[in-house]
Amino acid sequence: MEYTKTYVTKDEHIDVQQIMDGLYYPFYMEDCRHAFIKDVLGFDFVEEAEKGVYMVLSQYSIKFLRSLKKGDEFTVTCAVFGDAGGQPRLHFKQSIMLNNKVMTSAVFTGTCVPATGGRPYLPEGLKAKLEGIPTLEV
Template sequence: MEYIKKYTAKEEHINLQGNIDGLYVPYYLADCRQSFIHDVLKFDIEEEARNGIDMVLSKYNIDIFRTLKGGSKFSVSCTVSIDRNTPTLLYFKQAVTLRGKLTTRGLFSWTCRPTNGGRSFLPPSLSKQLDRLY
């Protein structure tokens, strides 16, 4: 399932050249990803943390092909897949598009770990939602 969220570049994210500063691109990706995790996967990161489960980033890669200008209206998409070889690892594939053109692509690997330490795992509530999607 592809989840899409629309944004307008925030003025405070614009650099002196009139572009979104490259450091803020991950901000928009993270905002969309967190909404996807909450809205689609029904996983409340804050609540789970209170229950001793931390969802943690393990690796990411971002490719920026075009810069976004101040005032740009753009979309960020997010999909999730499970690594069949490492079933405790989730891959979030994301893209930023402006007027139908790809400007940024990102791949983020996430897992869950007990707050007090221990091995990676996917909680049953999250596994259930992933099974529903796939």
């Protein structure tokens, strides 16, 4: 299951070299990932936080292959994978694409934790939506 969203680089994200500052690539990926989590997985961050369930990142890795420039219209992709080791975490493979070329690729790993503290877990409703997804070894 893959999800995509289209964006245009914001002028304020362009640095003195006339390319997008590396700090902003993960922000676009986060926006797409959060939309995917809500629209496809049905996990609403606000509602779940009010119920005491926090979805948090535990790690990520990112590769910068090409730079975006001012005014570029690009797409961000997001696909979810289970954990190959059976841990209660999700791996989101994401790419930023421009003209069918990968500009940046990343894997974001996350899980859920109780707001009151405790061990990582995946809520039952989320697990049901994820049944049968492929796994990813990180």
